[in-house]
Amino acid sequence: MSESPSTPAAPVIDEATIGDAVDAALAAIAAAATTAELKQVRIAHVGDASVLSSANRAIKDLPKDQKAAAGKLVGQGKGRVQKQLAARQSELTAAEEEAALAAETVDVTLPTDLRPRGASHPLTVLQDRINDFFVGIGWEIEEGPEIESSWLNFDALNADPEHPSRSLQDTLYVAPEGSGMLLRTQTSPVQIRAMLERGAPLYVACPGTVYRADEIDATHSPMFHQVEGLAIDKDLTMANLVGTLDAFAAHIFGGTPITRLRPNHFPFTEPSAEMDFRCFRCEARHGLDHDADPSCRVCGGTGWIEMGGCGMVHPNVLRAAGVDPEEYQGFAFGLGIERILMLRNGVADMRDIVEGDVRFSQHYGTEI
Numbered sequence: 001m002s003e004s005p006s007t008p009a010a011p012v013i014d015e016a017t018i019g020d021a022v023d024a025a026l027a028a029i030a031a032a033a034t035t036a037e038l039k040q041v042r043i044a045h046v047g048d049a050s051v052l053s054s055a056n057r058a059i060k061d062l063p064k065d066q067k068a069a070a071g072k073l074v075g076q077g078k079g080r081v082q083k084q085l086a087a088r089q090s091e092l093t094a095a096e097e098e099a100a101l102a103a104e105t106v107d108v109t110l111p112t113d114l115r116p117r118g119a120s121h122p123l124t125v126l127q128d129r130i131n132d133f134f135v136g137i138g139w140e141i142e143e144g145p146e147i148e149s150s151w152l153n154f155d156a157l158n159a160d161p162e163h164p165s166r167s168l169q170d171t172l173y174v175a176p177e178g179s180g181m182l183l184r185t186q187t188s189p190v191q192i193r194a195m196l197e198r199g200a201p202l203y204v205a206c207p208g209t210v211y212r213a214d215e216i217d218a219t220h221s222p223m224f225h226q227v228e229g230l231a232i233d234k235d236l237t238m239a240n241l242v243g244t245l246d247a248f249a250a251h252i253f254g255g256t257p258i259t260r261l262r263p264n265h266f267p268f269t270e271p272s273a274e275m276d277f278r279c280f281r282c283e284a285r286h287g288l289d290h291d292a293d294p295s296c297r298v299c300g301g302t303g304w305i306e307m308g309g310c311g312m313v314h315p316n317v318l319r320a321a322g323v324d325p326e327e328y329q330g331f332a333f334g335l336g337i338e339r340i341l342m343l344r345n346g347v348a349d350m351r352d353i354v355e356g357d358v359r360f361s362q363h364y365g366t367e368i
């Protein structure tokens with residue numbers, strides 16, 4: 001190797017020089033207070049330009065008889081430095097992680113600006129609960145449009161052309177006059193749609209908003225909610241209807257449900273019945289073997305709660321929906337969701353449900 005002015009002098013490899021370099025490195029390692037500082041120490045003391053690395057590189061140019069001793073001296077020195085670097089590195093990393101955790105600790109006792117927690121409207125919660133029941137027994141939830149054709153709302157449901165419910169006193173028609181479109185007065189048209197689209201057998205529950213030309217008062221509203229059930233299959237009877245209603249009443253009101261049917265007339269069903277549930281409040285208070293509580297606010301002392309209409313689907317309805325009544329039978333029932341909420345939760349006035357006063361909903365706030 002030729003000497004030139006720009007070439008640095010070969011590093012000295014003796015015990016004093018290497019010993020000083022190692023001592024300086026160890027002192028610097030001990031003095032490093034952060035991992036960032038330690039990184040600088042590493043570069044300065046074992047990096048390419050450091051005394052130890054330069055010495056290491058110079059070993060190959062030494063006379064042969066000095067190489068082994070120099071290699072041992074530099075190798076051991078560098079090894080001590082590397083070992084201390086690793087130890088200090090893990091100490092500092094652990095300390096820094098601990099400090100970060102301490103800094104990120106949340107003080108749960110600090111005052112905070114809490115906004116009230118939102119909740120679903122009690123009617124929505126109840127409707128979800130009702131849907132859960134039907135899904136649980138293997139039925140499907142079916143929805144349909146709220147603006148409906150007169151044919152689906154009345155004719156397909158076997159309503160007489162002169163049926164009073166068609167009048168302007170009961171039904172809200174959609175302009176222009178004679179459009180044949182209306183705000184559905186029941187969710188039954190969804191049943192017709194389901195039968196037309198899917199045929200038999202069919203098990204559907206149809207929840208939704210319906211409209212009537214009513215003024216709002218304690219028990220009436222121009223807009224309210226229903227859920228109707230429809231089962232179409234072979235060999236269905238009224239017993240299947242009663243069994244379904246019993247299970248429904250148990251799910252919504254609890255207790256041991258008893259469903260009572262009273263004969264009635266609806267165009268949609270034949271035979272038709274009004275369905276009553278045994279009063280859950282009297283039952284809870286006095287048991288099934290006792291008479292109703294004469295002062296009961298839920299049933300008015302009768303022991304029974306009127307729930308709505310039901311029956312076996314009229315053959316004309318099955319035919320209108322393309323189902324052969326010789327082959328299939330069906331049962332159907334309709335329930336008012338506001339009525340269920342009022343009975344179940346002791347709501348005295350329907351206006352409380354729709355007026356939007358948050359204090360009403362807050363009673364139900366935990367049931368999200």
Ligand SMILES: [Zn+2]
Nearest residue numbers: 279282296299
């Ligand atoms: Zn009662």
